[in-house]
Amino acid sequence: MRRYLIRKLIFAVITLLAATMFMFGLSRLAGDPLLLFAKPGGYGMSPERVEQLSKKLGLDKPLVVQYLVWLGRVLTGDFGETIVSETSVGKLMWERAAPTLQLAIVSFILSVLMGVPLGVVSAVKRGTLSDYASRTFALIGQAAPIFWVAIMAILLFAVTLDWLPVGTSGPDHVSFWTWTKFKYLIMPAFALGWGPAAALLRLTRSAMLEVLDSEYVTMARAKGANHNVVLWKHAFRNAILQPLTTSAIVLASFVTGAVVIERIFAWPGVGQLMTDAVWNNDFPTLTSTVLVFTAVFVGMNFLADIMYGVLNPVIRYE
Amino acid sequence: MEDENASISYFLGTDALGRDILSKIIAGARVTVLVVLAAVGTGIIVGTTIGLVSGYFGGIIDDIVMRFVDAWNILPGLLIILVIVLVLEQSLETLIIVLAIVSWPGAVRLVRAETLSLKNREYVALARVAGASNARIMIRHILPGVVNIVIVTATLGTGNIILLEASLSYLGAGIPPPEPSWGRMISEERQYIDAAWWTSLFPGLVIAMVVMSGNFLGDWFRDRVDPTLRQL
Numbered sequence: 255m256r257r258y259l260i261r262k263l264i265f266a267v268i269t270l271l272a273a274t275m276f277m278f279g280l281s282r283l284a285g286d287p288l289l290l291f292a293k294p295g296g297y298g299m300s301p302e303r304v305e306q307l308s309k310k311l312g313l314d315k316p317l318v319v320q321y322l323v324w325l326g327r328v329l330t331g332d333f334g335e336t337i338v339s340e341t342s343v344g345k346l347m348w349e350r351a352a353p354t355l356q357l358a359i360v361s362f363i364l365s366v367l368m369g370v371p372l373g374v375v376s377a378v379k380r381g382t383l384s385d386y387a388s389r390t391f392a393l394i395g396q397a398a399p400i401f402w403v404a405i406m407a408i409l410l411f412a413v414t415l416d417w418l419p420v421g422t423s424g425p426d427h428v429s430f431w432t433w434t435k436f437k438y439l440i441m442p443a444f445a446l447g448w449g450p451a452a453a454l455l456r457l458t459r460s461a462m463l464e465v466l467d468s469e470y471v472t473m474a475r476a477k478g479a480n481h482n483v484v485l486w487k488h489a490f491r492n493a494i495l496q497p498l499t500t501s502a503i504v505l506a507s508f509v510t511g512a513v514v515i516e517r518i519f520a521w522p523g524v525g526q527l528m529t530d531a532v533w534n535n536d537f538p539t540l541t542s543t544v545l546v547f548t549a550v551f552v553g554m555n556f557l558a559d560i561m562y563g564v565l566n567p568v569i570r571y572e
Numbered sequence: 573m574e575d576e577n578a579s580i581s582y583f584l585g586t587d588a589l590g591r592d593i594l595s596k597i598i599a600g601a602r603v604t605v606l607v608v609l610a611a612v613g614t615g616i617i618v619g620t621t622i623g624l625v626s627g628y629f630g631g632i633i634d635d636i637v638m639r640f641v642d643a644w645n646i647l648p649g650l651l652i653i654l655v656i657v658l659v660l661e662q663s664l665e666t667l668i669i670v671l672a673i674v675s676w677p678g679a680v681r682l683v684r685a686e687t688l689s690l691k692n693r694e695y696v697a698l699a700r701v702a703g704a705s706n707a708r709i710m711i712r713h714i715l716p717g718v719v720n721i722v723i724v725t726a727t728l729g730t731g732n733i734i735l736l737e738a739s740l741s742y743l744g745a746g747i748p749p750p751e752p753s754w755g756r757m758i759s760e761e762r763q764y765i766d767a768a769w770w771t772s773l774f775p776g777l778v779i780a781m782v783v784m785s786g787n788f789l790g791d792w793f794r795d796r797v798d799p800t801l802r803q804l
Contacts, residue, residue, distance in 0.1 A: 269643040276652075280659050397731065397784040399738045402758055402776030405765060409773075413766045510650040514739055518762075528651075529743060532658060540658070544651045555646040 255563055262559040266552050273548050274328065277541045278321050333542040336531075343542045347524055354516070354523030357446065358508045360439055365447035365454060365504065370497060372451075373458025374490065377466065388455060395452030400511055404445040404518045411441060421520050442519045446511045450504040454497050461493040499562045506554035509547045585770040587761055593771060597778050600752040607664060607747060608733050611671030616726045618672065619679025624710055624718070626680065627687030638684070641677040649674045650739060657745040667740070667747060671733055679725050686718045720797040728790035731783040738779050754779050 315323075327334070333343035376388035412420040418441055465471060466489050474484045516525035524543055531539035584593040626637040653670045660666045690696065691714060699713050740746035741755025749756070754775045761771035 265639075265642065266646065269646055272643060273647060273652075277655070280655055283659050393784060393787070394780065397735075397787060398780040399735055399742070399755070399758075399776060401739065401742045401755075402772070402779065405758065405762055405772050406776065409765055409769055413769075506648075509648050510739075513651065514742065517743070532654065532743065532745070535658075540655060544648075544655055547648055547651055551648040552646050 258563050259560060262556060262563075266556045270549060270552050273552075274325055274545065275321065277545055277548075278324060281537055281541050282317070328542075328545065334538045336536055336539045343539050346527060346539070347543060347546060350522055350524045350527050353521055354512055354525060356439065357442055357512060357515070357521060357523060358505070360443040361447040361450075361508055361511075362501075362505050364443050365451035366501060368447065369451035369454025370458050370494070373455040373497070374462055376455065376459045377462030378485065380463065388459075392452040392455045395448040396456075398448075400445060400449060401514050401518055403448060404441070404515055407441045407445055408518075438519075442515050442521055445518075446508060446515045449511070450507055453504060454501065457497040457500055458493065461496050462489060465489045465493040495565050499558055499565060502554050502558035502561055506551045506558075509551050509554075513547075584774045585768070587757075587768075587771050593757075593774055596752050596757060597754065597775060600754045600757065600775070601778075603664075603747055603751045604734065604737065604754055607668055607671065607737060608730060610668045611737075612675055612726055612730050612733055614668065614672035615675030615729075616679050616722060619676035620683050620715075620718070620722050622676070623680040623683030624687055624714065627684035628691055628706070628710055628714065634684075637680065641680050644677045650736060653736075653740065654743065654745050657740070662745065662748045664747065664751070667737070671737060674736065675729050675733055678729060679722060682721050682725055683718050686721050687714055690714050690717045724790060724794045724797060727786060727793050731786035731790070734779065734783050734786070 331344050333347070335341060336343055336346065372388040372391065376385045379385050408420050411418045418437055420438075420441065471484060471489055474488045479488070512523065513525035513528055515521065516523045517529045520526070524546065528540060528543040528547070530536070531543065584597070586592055587596070622637060626634045653674065656670050657666060696709060696713055699709050704712070737746055737753075738755035738758075741753040742759045744756075744759070746755055747753035757775040758772050761768065765772055
C-alpha cells in the first residue's frame with residue numbers, strides 16, 4: 255500500500271514537472287517575450303528599455319536558468335503579470351478560484367446524485383421502461399457537446415420559459431447559500447454534470463449487473479434474505495467500488511468542461527480567465543491558468559489512485 | 573437579409589447572414605469528417621506501431637513508452653491542445669496533428685496488452701523456429717491478432733475526437749475560417765439565440781447524432797469481435 259502510493263506520488267510529480275517544462279518551452283516558442291510588451295501599433299521600444307526589461311525578466315541568462323527561476327516563482331505562487339493590465343496573475347486566479355470551485359463541487363454532487371441512483375435502477379429493473387429512459391439519458395449525455403447542451407438549456411429555461419436567470423454568477427452582496435444566488439448555478443452545474451453523470455450511470459449499471467449475476471447474491475437470495483437487504487447490503491456495496499474510484503477522474507474532467515461552461519454562462523471563474531487570455535493573446539495568463547488546471551487534474555488522478563488503493567484489498571494488503 | 577425560419581427552400585432555416593443552415597451543415601460535414609478521420613487514422617497507425625514494438629520487444633523501450641502513455645493520461649488534453657494550437661499557426665494540418673496526438677496513447681495501451689499475450693503463443697514460437705524475422709513476426713503473425721481491437725478503439729475514439737474538435741472550434745481554436753465547422757456555427761450564432769433558435773439547435777443535433785452513431789457502431793463492433801464481452 256505504502257509503496258504503491260509513493261510510486262504513484264513520484265510519478266504524478268514527475269508528470270507535473272514535465273508539464274511545466276512543456277509549458278515553459280511553448281511560451282518561449284510563442285515568440286520573444288519582450289515583443290509581448292511592445293504594444294501592437296505602438297512606438298516600439300528603445301534599446302535601453304529592451305535591456306532594462308530583459309534584466310528585469312532574467313532573459314539575459316541561459317534558458318535552463320530561466321526555467322528554474324520561473325519554476326521557483328511558480329512554486330511560490332508568483333505567476334508573473336498579465337500582458338493586458340499588468341496585474342498579478344496569481345492574485346487574479348485566486349480571486350476567481352471560488353466561483354470555479356462552487357461550480358465544480360455542485361456539478362460533482364449533481365452528477366453523482368443523477369448517475370449512481372439511475373444506474374442502480376437501470377440495472378435492477380433491467381429491460382423496463384425506467385431502464386431504457388436511464389440509458390437514453392446516458393446516451394445523450396455522452397454524445398451531446400457540452401457547449402450545445404448549455405446553449406439549449408439557456409434557450410429553454412432562460413429565454414422561452416424564463417425560469418432561471420443567466421449571464422452572471424448572481425448579485426455580489428448576496429450569500430452563496432441563498433436561493434437568489436443558487437438559481438444562477440443550476441444551469442451551468444447541470445450542463446457540466448450531465449456528461450460525467452452519464453459515465454457514472456453506465457459504470458454503476460454494468461457493475462451492478464455483474465454483481466447481481468454473481469453466486470453470492472443468488473446464495474443470499476436462496477437463504478431467504480430480504481430483497482432490499484440483498485440489493486443494498488450485498489450487491490450495491492460491492493458494485494459501487496468501481497464507480498466510486500472513477501468519480502475522482504470524473505471530477506478531473508470538470509477541469510476541461512468548466513473552461514467551456516464558464517465562457518457560455520459568463521461565470522467569473524478561472525476558466526473564463528483562461529479563455530479571455532486566449533482571445534487577448536495573453537500568454538502569461540494562459541500558461542499559468544493551464545498549469546493550475548493541469549495541477550488540479552493530476553492531483554485528482556492521484557486521489558483516484560489513493561481511493562483505488564484503499565478500496566482494493568489486493569493493494570491494501572500488499 | 574433577415575433570419576428566416578424553416579421553409580421549403582431553406583429546410584432548416586437560415587443564419588444571421590441569410591445563409592442556408594442545411595447547406596452549411598453538409599459543407600461542414602466534409603471538413604469535420606476529413607479532419608476527424610485523418611486524425612484518428614494517424615493516431616491509430618502511430619499508436620498501433622508503437623504498441624506493437626513496445627509489447628514485442630519489452631525492456632527499456634517498453635518502460636519509457638508506458639510511462640509516457642501514463643503521464644499523458646493524467647493530463648488535461650483539451651487545454652494542452654488549446655495552447656499548442658495557439659502557439660503554432662492555426663490550420664487544418666495543425667488541427668489534425670494535435671488531434672492525432674490525443675488519440676494515439678489509447679491505442680498503444682490496448683495493442684501492447686494484446687501483443688504481450690500473443691507473442692508467447694505457440695504459433696509465434698513456431699514462426700521464429702521457421703526463421704521468420706522480428707519484423708515479419710510482428711506484421712504477419714501478431715498484427716492480424718490485434719487488428720480487431722484496433723478497429724474497435726478507433727471507432728469508439730472517433731466520437732470523442734469529434735466532440736473535442738467541436739469544443740476547440742467553439743473556443744475558436746479548431747477548424748480555421750472560412751471552412752465551415754459545426755462547432756463554430758454554434759458559437760457564431762449563439763448571440764442570436766433568443767431570435768433564431770434553429771441556428772444553434774441543428775448543428776449541435778448533428779454533432780450529437782454523429783457521435784452517438786459512432787458510439788453505437790463501436791459497441792456493436794466490440795460485441796461482434798469479442799463474444800465474451802456481451803453488452804451489459
